[in-house]
Amino acid sequence: MSQPHVMPSLEGEKLTLDEVGPRILIGGSILGVVGFAAAIAIGVGRNDHLASLGWSYLLNFAYFLSLSLGALFFVAVGHLTRATWNVVSRRIGEVVAVNLVLMAVMAIPLMLMASRVFPWASGLTHAPEELLEHKRPFLNLPFFYLRWVVYFAIWAGYAVWFWRQSVAQDRSGDPRITMRMESRAGLSLLLFALSVNFASFDLLMSLDPTWFSTIFGPYYFAAGVVGFFSLLTLLTFFLQSQGRLTRAIHVEHYHDYGKLMFAFVFFWAYLAFSQYMLIWYANIPEETAWLLRREENGWGWIGLVLVFGHFLVPFAGLLSRFTKRLRATLFLWALWILVMHWIDLYWVVMPEIRPLDPGLDSLDLLCFLGFAGFYAAALSRWAGAHSLLPERDPRLQDALAFENA
Protein backbone atom coordinates (compact mmCIF):
# COMPACT_ATOMS: atom_id res chain seq x y z
CA MET A 1 0.00 0.00 0.00
CA SER A 2 1.21 3.46 -0.78
CA GLN A 3 2.28 5.70 2.09
CA PRO A 4 1.95 9.33 1.07
CA HIS A 5 2.80 10.66 4.54
CA VAL A 6 6.34 11.16 5.79
CA MET A 7 8.12 8.21 7.35
CA PRO A 8 9.73 9.07 10.72
CA SER A 9 13.48 9.17 10.23
CA LEU A 10 15.75 7.44 12.75
CA GLU A 11 18.65 9.65 11.70
CA GLY A 12 20.34 10.83 14.91
CA GLU A 13 17.83 8.94 17.12
CA LYS A 14 19.37 7.75 20.41
CA LEU A 15 18.78 4.02 20.60
CA THR A 16 20.73 2.85 23.66
CA LEU A 17 20.40 3.61 27.37
CA ASP A 18 24.07 4.69 27.73
CA GLU A 19 24.51 6.91 30.79
CA VAL A 20 20.88 6.39 31.94
CA GLY A 21 21.47 2.63 32.39
CA PRO A 22 23.99 2.72 35.29
CA ARG A 23 21.89 5.35 37.10
CA ILE A 24 18.85 3.06 37.11
CA LEU A 25 21.00 0.06 37.98
CA ILE A 26 22.51 1.76 41.03
CA GLY A 27 19.36 3.61 42.12
CA GLY A 28 17.21 0.50 41.71
CA SER A 29 19.66 -1.72 43.56
CA ILE A 30 19.82 0.70 46.49
CA LEU A 31 16.02 0.92 46.61
CA GLY A 32 15.79 -2.88 46.45
CA VAL A 33 18.32 -3.45 49.23
CA VAL A 34 16.82 -0.77 51.47
CA GLY A 35 13.25 -1.98 50.88
CA PHE A 36 14.00 -5.60 51.64
CA ALA A 37 16.35 -4.80 54.53
CA ALA A 38 13.60 -2.79 56.21
CA ALA A 39 11.04 -5.51 55.42
CA ILE A 40 13.27 -8.22 56.89
CA ALA A 41 14.01 -6.13 59.99
CA ILE A 42 10.29 -5.62 60.63
CA GLY A 43 9.40 -9.17 59.58
CA VAL A 44 11.90 -10.76 61.99
CA GLY A 45 10.63 -8.52 64.79
CA ARG A 46 7.11 -9.89 64.34
CA ASN A 47 8.02 -13.20 65.96
CA ASP A 48 5.69 -15.11 63.64
CA HIS A 49 8.39 -17.22 61.99
CA LEU A 50 8.52 -14.78 59.05
CA ALA A 51 4.94 -15.63 58.04
CA SER A 52 3.73 -12.04 57.52
CA LEU A 53 6.92 -11.20 55.65
CA GLY A 54 6.31 -14.25 53.48
CA TRP A 55 2.75 -13.18 52.64
CA SER A 56 3.75 -9.64 51.70
CA TYR A 57 6.60 -11.11 49.66
CA LEU A 58 4.17 -13.48 47.94
CA LEU A 59 1.79 -10.64 47.04
CA ASN A 60 4.50 -8.55 45.40
CA PHE A 61 6.13 -11.58 43.81
CA ALA A 62 2.79 -12.37 42.13
CA TYR A 63 2.51 -8.73 41.02
CA PHE A 64 5.89 -8.39 39.35
CA LEU A 65 5.74 -11.94 37.97
CA SER A 66 2.44 -11.11 36.24
CA LEU A 67 3.98 -8.06 34.53
CA SER A 68 6.83 -10.10 33.06
CA LEU A 69 4.45 -12.87 32.03
CA GLY A 70 2.37 -10.24 30.25
CA ALA A 71 5.54 -9.14 28.45
CA LEU A 72 6.34 -12.69 27.35
CA PHE A 73 2.79 -12.96 25.99
CA PHE A 74 3.21 -9.65 24.14
CA VAL A 75 6.44 -10.80 22.47
CA ALA A 76 5.23 -14.30 21.59
CA VAL A 77 1.79 -13.29 20.33
CA GLY A 78 3.44 -10.59 18.18
CA HIS A 79 5.54 -13.25 16.47
CA LEU A 80 2.65 -15.67 16.18
CA THR A 81 0.46 -13.11 14.41
CA ARG A 82 3.36 -11.55 12.47
CA ALA A 83 2.37 -8.22 13.96
CA THR A 84 3.91 -5.12 12.43
CA TRP A 85 2.87 -2.27 14.70
CA ASN A 86 4.56 -3.68 17.81
CA VAL A 87 8.04 -4.09 16.29
CA VAL A 88 9.03 -0.61 17.56
CA SER A 89 8.18 -1.52 21.18
CA ARG A 90 9.04 -5.22 21.01
CA ARG A 91 12.53 -4.80 22.46
CA ILE A 92 11.07 -3.14 25.57
CA GLY A 93 8.72 -6.13 25.86
CA GLU A 94 11.62 -8.56 25.41
CA VAL A 95 13.59 -6.87 28.18
CA VAL A 96 10.62 -6.90 30.58
CA ALA A 97 10.10 -10.59 29.74
CA VAL A 98 13.76 -11.40 30.44
CA ASN A 99 13.09 -10.17 33.98
CA LEU A 100 11.55 -13.64 34.42
CA VAL A 101 15.19 -14.61 35.11
CA LEU A 102 15.17 -12.14 38.01
CA MET A 103 11.80 -13.53 39.16
CA ALA A 104 13.28 -17.06 39.08
CA VAL A 105 15.93 -15.87 41.54
CA MET A 106 13.34 -14.02 43.61
CA ALA A 107 11.31 -17.23 43.76
CA ILE A 108 14.01 -18.88 45.89
CA PRO A 109 13.17 -16.96 49.11
CA LEU A 110 9.49 -17.72 48.50
CA MET A 111 10.25 -21.41 48.13
CA LEU A 112 12.28 -21.31 51.35
CA MET A 113 9.36 -19.65 53.15
CA ALA A 114 6.74 -21.88 51.48
CA SER A 115 6.27 -24.12 54.51
CA ARG A 116 5.16 -21.03 56.49
CA VAL A 117 3.35 -19.16 53.72
CA PHE A 118 1.04 -21.72 52.18
CA PRO A 119 -1.71 -22.99 54.48
CA TRP A 120 -1.63 -26.48 52.96
CA ALA A 121 2.04 -26.71 53.96
CA SER A 122 1.91 -24.90 57.32
CA GLY A 123 -1.30 -26.55 58.50
CA LEU A 124 -2.64 -23.13 59.50
CA THR A 125 -5.96 -23.52 57.75
CA HIS A 126 -9.60 -23.73 58.66
CA ALA A 127 -9.96 -26.59 56.17
CA PRO A 128 -10.58 -30.04 57.66
CA GLU A 129 -7.70 -32.46 57.27
CA GLU A 130 -9.82 -34.96 55.27
CA LEU A 131 -10.34 -32.38 52.51
CA LEU A 132 -6.64 -31.56 52.38
CA GLU A 133 -5.73 -35.24 52.31
CA HIS A 134 -7.30 -35.63 48.86
CA LYS A 135 -5.21 -32.76 47.52
CA ARG A 136 -1.94 -33.99 49.03
CA PRO A 137 -0.77 -35.74 45.84
CA PHE A 138 -0.73 -32.29 44.19
CA LEU A 139 -0.24 -29.90 47.10
CA ASN A 140 2.96 -31.21 48.65
CA LEU A 141 6.23 -29.29 48.89
CA PRO A 142 8.52 -31.51 46.73
CA PHE A 143 6.06 -31.54 43.82
CA PHE A 144 5.42 -27.82 44.37
CA TYR A 145 9.16 -27.06 44.04
CA LEU A 146 9.41 -29.26 40.97
CA ARG A 147 6.51 -27.46 39.30
CA TRP A 148 8.14 -24.07 39.86
CA VAL A 149 11.37 -25.32 38.32
CA VAL A 150 9.36 -26.36 35.26
CA TYR A 151 7.42 -23.07 35.09
CA PHE A 152 10.56 -20.96 35.19
CA ALA A 153 12.38 -23.25 32.77
CA ILE A 154 9.57 -22.55 30.27
CA TRP A 155 9.18 -18.82 30.99
CA ALA A 156 12.79 -17.74 31.43
CA GLY A 157 13.86 -20.15 28.70
CA TYR A 158 11.54 -18.64 26.10
CA ALA A 159 12.06 -15.05 27.30
CA VAL A 160 15.85 -15.32 27.04
CA TRP A 161 15.63 -17.16 23.72
CA PHE A 162 13.37 -14.54 22.08
CA TRP A 163 15.55 -11.73 23.44
CA ARG A 164 18.85 -13.31 22.35
CA GLN A 165 17.55 -14.07 18.85
CA SER A 166 16.27 -10.53 18.49
CA VAL A 167 19.55 -8.99 19.70
CA ALA A 168 21.49 -11.28 17.36
CA GLN A 169 19.39 -9.92 14.49
CA ASP A 170 20.54 -6.39 15.38
CA ARG A 171 24.02 -7.51 14.36
CA SER A 172 23.35 -9.91 11.48
CA GLY A 173 20.12 -8.48 10.01
CA ASP A 174 19.23 -12.07 9.05
CA PRO A 175 15.49 -12.31 8.23
CA ARG A 176 15.58 -16.06 8.94
CA ILE A 177 15.79 -15.16 12.64
CA THR A 178 12.36 -13.56 12.36
CA MET A 179 11.00 -16.68 10.65
CA ARG A 180 12.51 -18.92 13.33
CA MET A 181 10.93 -16.86 16.13
CA GLU A 182 7.58 -16.93 14.34
CA SER A 183 7.71 -20.69 13.86
CA ARG A 184 8.36 -21.32 17.57
CA ALA A 185 5.89 -18.77 18.93
CA GLY A 186 2.94 -21.18 18.68
CA LEU A 187 4.41 -23.84 20.94
CA SER A 188 5.71 -21.18 23.33
CA LEU A 189 2.18 -19.82 23.80
CA LEU A 190 0.72 -23.29 24.33
CA LEU A 191 3.26 -24.00 27.08
CA PHE A 192 2.79 -20.47 28.42
CA ALA A 193 -0.97 -20.94 28.75
CA LEU A 194 -0.66 -24.24 30.59
CA SER A 195 2.15 -23.12 32.90
CA VAL A 196 0.54 -19.76 33.81
CA ASN A 197 -2.70 -21.56 34.58
CA PHE A 198 -1.09 -24.00 37.01
CA ALA A 199 1.23 -21.36 38.45
CA SER A 200 -1.78 -19.20 39.36
CA PHE A 201 -3.31 -22.20 41.15
CA ASP A 202 -0.08 -22.81 43.05
CA LEU A 203 0.73 -19.23 43.90
CA LEU A 204 -2.68 -17.70 44.67
CA MET A 205 -5.55 -20.18 44.58
CA SER A 206 -3.88 -22.65 46.96
CA LEU A 207 -3.94 -19.99 49.70
CA ASP A 208 -7.40 -21.44 50.30
CA PRO A 209 -6.56 -25.08 49.62
CA THR A 210 -10.19 -26.18 49.53
CA TRP A 211 -11.37 -23.58 47.05
CA PHE A 212 -11.29 -23.99 43.29
CA SER A 213 -12.18 -21.92 40.24
CA THR A 214 -11.36 -23.12 36.74
CA ILE A 215 -11.30 -19.56 35.38
CA PHE A 216 -8.68 -18.46 37.91
CA GLY A 217 -5.71 -18.92 35.54
CA PRO A 218 -7.10 -16.63 32.82
CA TYR A 219 -8.07 -14.12 35.54
CA TYR A 220 -4.44 -13.86 36.69
CA PHE A 221 -3.25 -13.83 33.08
CA ALA A 222 -5.61 -11.01 32.03
CA ALA A 223 -4.61 -8.92 35.03
CA GLY A 224 -0.94 -9.43 34.17
CA VAL A 225 -1.41 -8.47 30.52
CA VAL A 226 -3.28 -5.27 31.31
CA GLY A 227 -0.57 -4.51 33.89
CA PHE A 228 2.12 -5.11 31.30
CA PHE A 229 0.56 -2.80 28.70
CA SER A 230 0.36 -0.10 31.36
CA LEU A 231 4.00 -0.70 32.27
CA LEU A 232 4.94 -0.62 28.57
CA THR A 233 3.26 2.79 28.28
CA LEU A 234 5.12 4.13 31.32
CA LEU A 235 8.47 2.70 30.13
CA THR A 236 7.97 4.20 26.67
CA PHE A 237 7.20 7.63 28.13
CA PHE A 238 10.17 7.32 30.50
CA LEU A 239 12.55 6.45 27.67
CA GLN A 240 11.20 9.30 25.58
CA SER A 241 11.63 11.72 28.48
CA GLN A 242 15.28 10.63 28.48
CA GLY A 243 15.54 11.41 24.76
CA ARG A 244 15.35 7.77 23.59
CA LEU A 245 13.07 6.45 20.83
CA THR A 246 11.52 9.91 20.53
CA ARG A 247 10.51 9.47 16.89
CA ALA A 248 10.38 5.68 16.56
CA ILE A 249 7.35 5.36 18.87
CA HIS A 250 4.65 7.90 18.12
CA VAL A 251 0.98 8.62 18.64
CA GLU A 252 -0.15 5.75 16.40
CA HIS A 253 1.64 3.29 18.69
CA TYR A 254 0.29 4.95 21.86
CA HIS A 255 -3.16 4.54 20.38
CA ASP A 256 -2.58 0.79 20.15
CA TYR A 257 -1.22 0.63 23.71
CA GLY A 258 -4.45 2.34 24.76
CA LYS A 259 -6.60 -0.05 22.74
CA LEU A 260 -4.92 -3.06 24.32
CA MET A 261 -5.21 -1.59 27.82
CA PHE A 262 -8.89 -0.98 27.14
CA ALA A 263 -9.44 -4.48 25.74
CA PHE A 264 -7.70 -6.23 28.62
CA VAL A 265 -9.40 -4.07 31.26
CA PHE A 266 -12.64 -5.38 29.82
CA PHE A 267 -11.33 -8.93 29.49
CA TRP A 268 -10.26 -8.87 33.14
CA ALA A 269 -13.71 -7.65 34.19
CA TYR A 270 -15.38 -10.25 31.99
CA LEU A 271 -13.43 -13.04 33.68
CA ALA A 272 -13.82 -11.58 37.18
CA PHE A 273 -17.57 -11.32 36.69
CA SER A 274 -17.84 -14.79 35.12
CA GLN A 275 -16.11 -16.22 38.19
CA TYR A 276 -18.33 -14.21 40.53
CA MET A 277 -21.65 -14.88 38.83
CA LEU A 278 -21.28 -18.66 38.58
CA ILE A 279 -20.39 -18.89 42.27
CA TRP A 280 -23.23 -16.51 43.20
CA TYR A 281 -25.73 -18.43 41.10
CA ALA A 282 -24.75 -21.96 42.14
CA ASN A 283 -24.55 -20.89 45.78
CA ILE A 284 -22.55 -23.93 46.92
CA PRO A 285 -20.85 -23.38 50.31
CA GLU A 286 -17.45 -24.74 49.26
CA GLU A 287 -17.28 -22.10 46.52
CA THR A 288 -19.03 -19.17 48.19
CA ALA A 289 -16.75 -19.24 51.24
CA TRP A 290 -13.99 -17.59 49.21
CA LEU A 291 -16.23 -14.71 48.14
CA LEU A 292 -17.86 -14.43 51.55
CA ARG A 293 -14.45 -13.75 53.09
CA ARG A 294 -14.07 -10.94 50.55
CA GLU A 295 -17.41 -9.36 51.43
CA GLU A 296 -17.15 -9.30 55.20
CA ASN A 297 -15.11 -7.22 57.65
CA GLY A 298 -14.57 -4.32 55.26
CA TRP A 299 -13.14 -6.37 52.39
CA GLY A 300 -16.32 -5.66 50.40
CA TRP A 301 -15.22 -2.04 50.05
CA ILE A 302 -12.03 -3.14 48.35
CA GLY A 303 -14.14 -5.31 46.05
CA LEU A 304 -16.16 -2.22 45.13
CA VAL A 305 -12.96 -0.26 44.54
CA LEU A 306 -12.08 -2.96 41.98
CA VAL A 307 -15.50 -2.93 40.29
CA PHE A 308 -15.20 0.80 39.75
CA GLY A 309 -11.46 1.39 39.72
CA HIS A 310 -10.33 -1.67 37.79
CA PHE A 311 -13.29 -1.77 35.41
CA LEU A 312 -15.98 0.91 35.08
CA VAL A 313 -13.86 4.04 35.48
CA PRO A 314 -10.92 3.06 33.22
CA PHE A 315 -13.41 1.49 30.78
CA ALA A 316 -15.18 4.83 30.41
CA GLY A 317 -11.88 6.71 30.48
CA LEU A 318 -10.24 4.69 27.72
CA LEU A 319 -13.35 4.37 25.56
CA SER A 320 -12.70 7.46 23.49
CA ARG A 321 -10.13 7.57 20.70
CA PHE A 322 -9.08 10.99 21.99
CA THR A 323 -7.85 9.80 25.43
CA LYS A 324 -5.85 6.99 23.85
CA ARG A 325 -4.00 9.37 21.56
CA LEU A 326 -3.14 11.99 24.18
CA ARG A 327 0.06 11.36 26.12
CA ALA A 328 -1.15 12.90 29.40
CA THR A 329 -4.38 10.90 29.66
CA LEU A 330 -2.77 7.66 28.52
CA PHE A 331 -0.02 8.13 31.10
CA LEU A 332 -2.56 8.69 33.89
CA TRP A 333 -4.61 5.63 32.95
CA ALA A 334 -1.48 3.46 32.76
CA LEU A 335 -0.45 4.58 36.25
CA TRP A 336 -4.01 4.12 37.53
CA ILE A 337 -4.29 0.58 36.15
CA LEU A 338 -0.92 -0.45 37.61
CA VAL A 339 -2.16 0.65 41.05
CA MET A 340 -5.49 -1.15 40.55
CA HIS A 341 -3.69 -4.32 39.45
CA TRP A 342 -1.84 -4.29 42.77
CA ILE A 343 -5.08 -3.77 44.70
CA ASP A 344 -6.61 -6.65 42.73
CA LEU A 345 -3.87 -9.02 43.86
CA TYR A 346 -4.12 -7.62 47.40
CA TRP A 347 -7.82 -8.54 47.32
CA VAL A 348 -6.96 -12.05 46.09
CA VAL A 349 -4.16 -12.76 48.58
CA MET A 350 -4.79 -10.92 51.83
CA PRO A 351 -8.35 -11.97 52.81
CA GLU A 352 -6.88 -15.48 53.16
CA ILE A 353 -4.23 -14.16 55.54
CA ARG A 354 -5.95 -11.33 57.42
CA PRO A 355 -9.67 -11.99 56.98
CA LEU A 356 -10.55 -9.57 59.77
CA ASP A 357 -8.31 -6.68 58.72
CA PRO A 358 -8.37 -5.21 55.21
CA GLY A 359 -5.84 -2.51 56.16
CA LEU A 360 -2.41 -2.24 54.59
CA ASP A 361 0.59 -3.73 56.36
CA SER A 362 3.84 -1.74 56.14
CA LEU A 363 5.51 -4.97 54.97
CA ASP A 364 3.31 -4.98 51.85
CA LEU A 365 4.69 -1.60 50.78
CA LEU A 366 8.30 -2.30 51.80
CA CYS A 367 8.33 -5.54 49.83
CA PHE A 368 6.84 -3.60 46.89
CA LEU A 369 9.71 -1.10 47.04
CA GLY A 370 12.22 -3.92 47.28
CA PHE A 371 10.80 -5.70 44.24
CA ALA A 372 10.37 -2.46 42.27
CA GLY A 373 14.01 -1.49 42.89
CA PHE A 374 15.47 -4.81 41.80
CA TYR A 375 13.01 -5.05 38.91
CA ALA A 376 14.08 -1.67 37.52
CA ALA A 377 17.76 -2.42 38.10
CA ALA A 378 17.48 -5.74 36.25
CA LEU A 379 15.59 -4.07 33.36
CA SER A 380 18.43 -1.62 32.81
CA ARG A 381 20.92 -4.47 33.15
CA TRP A 382 19.27 -6.47 30.32
CA ALA A 383 18.73 -3.39 28.16
CA GLY A 384 22.46 -2.75 28.67
CA ALA A 385 24.35 -1.57 25.63
CA HIS A 386 21.84 -3.11 23.21
CA SER A 387 19.57 -1.06 21.02
CA LEU A 388 16.12 -0.29 22.45
CA LEU A 389 14.73 -1.02 19.00
CA PRO A 390 15.01 -4.25 16.94
CA GLU A 391 17.01 -2.20 14.45
CA ARG A 392 17.18 -4.68 11.61
CA ASP A 393 13.85 -6.43 11.94
CA PRO A 394 12.47 -6.82 8.40
CA ARG A 395 9.18 -5.20 9.46
CA LEU A 396 10.71 -2.21 11.23
CA GLN A 397 10.11 0.24 8.37
CA ASP A 398 6.43 -0.71 8.19
CA ALA A 399 6.17 -0.43 11.97
CA LEU A 400 7.66 3.07 11.93
CA ALA A 401 5.21 4.16 9.24
CA PHE A 402 2.25 2.46 10.95
CA GLU A 403 -1.01 4.41 11.08
CA ASN A 404 -4.38 3.57 12.59
CA ALA A 405 -6.99 3.75 9.85
Add this chain to the structure above:
Amino acid sequence: MSEGSKVYGILLEFEDPQNLVVACRKVRDAGYTRWDAHTPFPIHGMDAAMGIRGTRLPLLILAGGLTGLALALLMQWWMNAVDYPFLISGKPLFGLPANIPVTFELTVLFAALTTFFGMWGLNGMPRLYHPVFKSARFRRATADRFFIVIESDDPLYQTEGTSDFAASLGAVAVEELED
Protein backbone atom coordinates in the same frame (compact mmCIF):
# COMPACT_ATOMS: atom_id res chain seq x y z
CA MET B 1 -23.60 17.44 -23.52
CA SER B 2 -27.29 17.55 -24.43
CA GLU B 3 -29.44 20.66 -24.13
CA GLY B 4 -31.17 21.31 -20.84
CA SER B 5 -29.29 18.76 -18.77
CA LYS B 6 -27.76 20.01 -15.57
CA VAL B 7 -24.05 19.79 -14.87
CA TYR B 8 -23.42 17.61 -11.81
CA GLY B 9 -19.79 18.49 -11.50
CA ILE B 10 -16.34 17.93 -12.83
CA LEU B 11 -14.38 14.67 -12.80
CA LEU B 12 -10.59 14.63 -12.54
CA GLU B 13 -8.60 11.49 -13.22
CA PHE B 14 -5.17 10.73 -11.71
CA GLU B 15 -2.75 7.91 -12.40
CA ASP B 16 -1.30 7.39 -8.94
CA PRO B 17 -2.24 8.04 -5.30
CA GLN B 18 0.60 10.52 -4.63
CA ASN B 19 -0.70 12.95 -7.25
CA LEU B 20 -4.24 12.47 -6.00
CA VAL B 21 -3.28 13.36 -2.43
CA VAL B 22 -1.37 16.46 -3.59
CA ALA B 23 -4.37 17.53 -5.69
CA CYS B 24 -6.75 16.89 -2.78
CA ARG B 25 -4.73 19.22 -0.56
CA LYS B 26 -5.00 21.94 -3.23
CA VAL B 27 -8.79 21.47 -3.60
CA ARG B 28 -9.10 21.60 0.21
CA ASP B 29 -6.95 24.74 0.43
CA ALA B 30 -8.91 26.41 -2.39
CA GLY B 31 -11.91 26.23 -0.07
CA TYR B 32 -14.17 23.74 -1.88
CA THR B 33 -16.57 21.86 0.42
CA ARG B 34 -18.78 19.76 -1.87
CA TRP B 35 -16.35 17.37 -3.46
CA ASP B 36 -15.10 13.83 -3.03
CA ALA B 37 -12.20 11.53 -3.88
CA HIS B 38 -12.58 7.97 -5.23
CA THR B 39 -9.82 5.39 -4.98
CA PRO B 40 -9.57 1.63 -5.51
CA PHE B 41 -8.16 1.17 -1.98
CA PRO B 42 -7.96 3.17 1.26
CA ILE B 43 -5.13 5.69 1.34
CA HIS B 44 -3.62 6.63 4.71
CA GLY B 45 -3.64 10.36 5.36
CA MET B 46 -6.53 10.92 2.94
CA ASP B 47 -8.85 12.37 5.60
CA ALA B 48 -6.29 15.03 6.49
CA ALA B 49 -5.55 15.77 2.84
CA MET B 50 -9.26 16.31 2.18
CA GLY B 51 -9.80 18.24 5.40
CA ILE B 52 -12.53 15.84 6.58
CA ARG B 53 -13.39 16.29 10.25
CA GLY B 54 -13.48 13.30 12.60
CA THR B 55 -16.56 11.10 12.42
CA ARG B 56 -19.54 11.60 14.74
CA LEU B 57 -20.29 7.88 14.63
CA PRO B 58 -18.70 7.05 18.05
CA LEU B 59 -21.19 9.31 19.83
CA LEU B 60 -24.08 7.56 18.08
CA ILE B 61 -22.62 4.18 19.08
CA LEU B 62 -22.30 5.27 22.70
CA ALA B 63 -25.93 6.36 22.69
CA GLY B 64 -26.94 3.07 21.06
CA GLY B 65 -25.00 1.04 23.62
CA LEU B 66 -26.48 2.92 26.55
CA THR B 67 -29.96 2.46 25.10
CA GLY B 68 -29.39 -1.30 24.87
CA LEU B 69 -28.10 -1.35 28.45
CA ALA B 70 -31.08 0.53 29.83
CA LEU B 71 -33.58 -1.44 27.77
CA ALA B 72 -32.10 -4.78 28.89
CA LEU B 73 -32.28 -3.88 32.57
CA LEU B 74 -35.79 -2.50 32.22
CA MET B 75 -36.98 -5.56 30.31
CA GLN B 76 -35.57 -8.02 32.83
CA TRP B 77 -36.85 -6.07 35.78
CA TRP B 78 -40.34 -5.89 34.30
CA MET B 79 -40.44 -9.55 33.23
CA ASN B 80 -38.90 -11.10 36.35
CA ALA B 81 -39.96 -8.81 39.15
CA VAL B 82 -43.26 -7.31 37.94
CA ASP B 83 -45.09 -9.17 35.19
CA TYR B 84 -44.27 -12.79 36.05
CA PRO B 85 -42.51 -13.05 39.42
CA PHE B 86 -41.10 -16.55 39.79
CA LEU B 87 -38.82 -17.52 42.63
CA ILE B 88 -35.80 -19.47 41.34
CA SER B 89 -33.48 -21.13 43.88
CA GLY B 90 -34.09 -18.41 46.43
CA LYS B 91 -32.52 -15.67 44.33
CA PRO B 92 -33.90 -12.14 44.50
CA LEU B 93 -36.54 -11.50 41.82
CA PHE B 94 -34.34 -8.79 40.40
CA GLY B 95 -30.75 -9.75 41.19
CA LEU B 96 -28.17 -7.76 39.29
CA PRO B 97 -25.55 -10.53 38.75
CA ALA B 98 -28.10 -12.74 36.97
CA ASN B 99 -29.12 -9.87 34.71
CA ILE B 100 -25.64 -8.82 33.60
CA PRO B 101 -25.19 -11.34 30.75
CA VAL B 102 -28.35 -10.23 28.92
CA THR B 103 -27.50 -6.58 29.66
CA PHE B 104 -24.03 -7.09 28.21
CA GLU B 105 -25.36 -8.80 25.08
CA LEU B 106 -28.02 -6.17 24.39
CA THR B 107 -25.49 -3.37 24.92
CA VAL B 108 -23.20 -4.97 22.35
CA LEU B 109 -26.08 -5.71 19.97
CA PHE B 110 -27.45 -2.17 20.04
CA ALA B 111 -23.97 -0.65 19.72
CA ALA B 112 -23.16 -2.94 16.77
CA LEU B 113 -26.44 -2.24 14.96
CA THR B 114 -25.98 1.49 15.54
CA THR B 115 -22.47 1.23 14.11
CA PHE B 116 -23.68 -0.57 11.00
CA PHE B 117 -26.76 1.51 10.21
CA GLY B 118 -25.23 4.73 11.54
CA MET B 119 -22.36 4.33 9.09
CA TRP B 120 -24.91 3.88 6.26
CA GLY B 121 -26.90 6.89 7.37
CA LEU B 122 -23.91 9.23 7.76
CA ASN B 123 -22.60 8.18 4.35
CA GLY B 124 -25.96 8.77 2.65
CA MET B 125 -26.45 5.09 1.87
CA PRO B 126 -28.12 3.16 0.35
CA ARG B 127 -27.61 5.09 -2.88
CA LEU B 128 -28.35 3.16 -6.04
CA TYR B 129 -27.50 5.86 -8.56
CA HIS B 130 -24.68 8.35 -8.79
CA PRO B 131 -23.87 10.65 -11.75
CA VAL B 132 -20.28 9.37 -11.94
CA PHE B 133 -21.66 6.03 -13.17
CA LYS B 134 -22.31 7.67 -16.56
CA SER B 135 -18.60 8.15 -17.09
CA ALA B 136 -16.89 5.23 -18.85
CA ARG B 137 -13.62 6.52 -17.47
CA PHE B 138 -14.84 6.19 -13.88
CA ARG B 139 -15.10 2.37 -14.19
CA ARG B 140 -11.38 2.22 -13.44
CA ALA B 141 -11.99 3.74 -9.99
CA THR B 142 -12.29 0.18 -8.66
CA ALA B 143 -9.14 -1.01 -10.42
CA ASP B 144 -6.21 1.31 -11.05
CA ARG B 145 -7.26 4.96 -11.34
CA PHE B 146 -7.85 7.73 -8.80
CA PHE B 147 -10.56 10.39 -9.12
CA ILE B 148 -11.70 13.69 -7.67
CA VAL B 149 -15.25 14.95 -8.28
CA ILE B 150 -16.02 18.63 -7.58
CA GLU B 151 -19.79 19.14 -7.48
CA SER B 152 -21.51 22.02 -9.22
CA ASP B 153 -23.53 22.95 -6.11
CA ASP B 154 -20.31 23.91 -4.35
CA PRO B 155 -20.54 27.65 -3.53
CA LEU B 156 -17.17 28.21 -5.19
CA TYR B 157 -18.09 26.36 -8.38
CA GLN B 158 -17.95 28.37 -11.61
CA THR B 159 -18.06 26.67 -15.04
CA GLU B 160 -14.98 28.44 -16.39
CA GLY B 161 -12.98 29.04 -13.24
CA THR B 162 -13.31 25.55 -11.86
CA SER B 163 -12.27 23.97 -15.16
CA ASP B 164 -9.15 26.11 -15.21
CA PHE B 165 -8.44 25.25 -11.58
CA ALA B 166 -8.96 21.55 -12.32
CA ALA B 167 -6.55 21.71 -15.24
CA SER B 168 -3.87 23.12 -12.93
CA LEU B 169 -4.05 20.11 -10.59
CA GLY B 170 -2.13 17.76 -12.85
CA ALA B 171 -5.01 15.43 -13.74
CA VAL B 172 -4.46 13.18 -16.75
CA ALA B 173 -8.08 13.77 -17.83
CA VAL B 174 -10.85 16.22 -16.94
CA GLU B 175 -14.51 15.50 -17.74
CA GLU B 176 -17.76 17.32 -17.07
CA LEU B 177 -20.47 15.12 -15.52
CA GLU B 178 -24.20 15.34 -16.26
CA ASP B 179 -26.66 14.93 -13.47
